[in-house]
Amino acid sequence: MLELNIKNETSRLRAVVLGTAESNGPTPKVEDCYDPKSIEHVIAGTYPKEEDMIQEMEAVAAVFKKYGVKVYRPEVIKDCNQIFSRDIAFVIDNKMIRANILPNREEEVEAIDYIWNQVETNNRIILPEECHVEGGDVMPWNDYIFIGTYSGDDYPDYITARTNTDAVIAIQELFPEKTVKAFELRKSNTNAKDNALHLDCCFQPMGKDKAILHKNGFLVESEYEWLLNFFGKDNVFEITKDEMYNMNSNVFSISEDVIISEQNFTRLNTWLREQGFTVEEVPYAEIAKQEGLLRCSTMPLIRD
Template sequence: MKLHINNETSRLRAVVLGTAESNGPVPGLEEAYDPKSIEHIKGGTYPREEDMRAEIEAVAEVLKKYNVKVFRPEVIEDYNQIFTRDIAFVIEDKFIKSNILPDRDQEIEAIREVLEQIDPDKIITLPEEAHIEGGDVMPMGDYIFVGTYKGKDYKDFITARTNIQAVEALQNIFPEKKVVSFSLKKSNTIAKDNALHLDCCFQPVGKDKAIIYKDGFLIEEEYEWLVNFFGKDNVYHITRDEMYDMNSNIFSISEDVVISEKNFTRLNAWLREQGITVEEVPYAEISKQEGLLRCSTLPLIRD
């Protein structure tokens, strides 16, 4: 398989889509990785496996409709394997394994079918001290955008997933690209104040547009740099509640087609105004785990 990813919106040809098969029982509070999951565990509203299965299979149907080659992980019994974006990411022709929470090491083994089709020289493992997850990484042509947290209290935040050592490692792997990092707001306890990954508060869409949640960024100048990069008229700002519902975490099949949650009425109307076809799916149950459509997909090949 010849990997090829240079941006977020070129025509998708191959992707790993997560699975909700055998997702396991409702986790205990001590097993939760983010404040939104904790909220739903406490409230008795944590999503049921059959609902999540139906949601993710609706995405599989859309991908099939657009003739995208879809790989799925091998099912590990009683294990959450929905969010494939966390475990790895592709830039150019390189497959970079994430250094993720130690409890989740098994997930990369479950996509062995994919790894066996990739040139071993193109599979990269980062240094142990470089922590990173795919939701924080966005290839943008000559740029790589990376969400991070640089505070000395990094270790205190289970929601801080990508550190400055990982940003530096990416710059070393791709010396010809400009790696631009964005410090994100983190909270272990309040989901509406937590940007778990960069794609929880920002995502490019279409040819030159972007969805942005201003208050997900810790440093205003970095947010302003991003707005200037796209141009003010090309940026769609979402509210705190829309960020919480994960409006910036849709998924592009091409510059002209996106998969979006059916309840994102304001966003979906704006996307259609930009001439983009919106394939709506139900995804509100999966979103209770602080992840949505981009989180559930690991693109391997785009045109």
């Protein structure tokens, strides 16, 4: 059995699911894309190639190996994009919660059944059908669970709105001893620079008390201010619209001291090193074209 344990985003990582770019399938048609950034690259003819994405993911796997992290991979489904393992399920404490994701991504979930089946039965959680949630919107942070959501009446119009109020309530009921804090995110089906696909596209905690933030990703200024005050201005690295577009907030922590980041994030990586972090730089710019990066393609199972 798998003894799941995830209390926060930065404790020492021991086991993780890393997605796969193998048999990723042909470049999608515009109407089959789930986000504005992928559409941009399909139209421009710059959509990432499978072999480039495989190399990028292997670079991450090598970093995990260096730090002695046990890595699980999804079973490969022919011609299916399985890079973003964070979308399909997530762990809080000792529970694995299956994400209710876009219906045409159901088979991605089945590809990790062999992991799901190693979890004690009463710790496998399937939320009611009306609860929409993806792991990119859910961040356990010790006594808190931060959740990105969109509660506008036009929720159904946004393919980029992935987590609804029903899911926020359901997660609060699952973890009554924790404080669930929801944040309204800015959504756009057409403009990637105005679209916070998930909470981890505009916010991520690091170390013990630091965070990356992008103000424009939040619809309600007071919710952004709350995070700014929670971490403290001096501990927050504020990213620009272009940096958010390039997924600068979507790095991934192996521990409170070690962060995997994209090699082109010069400003961020410099700041992280100034704060005393070890930064493991990897190439991930091709995968970033699908509006996801390091946090999106990893699903932590066990942290110390």
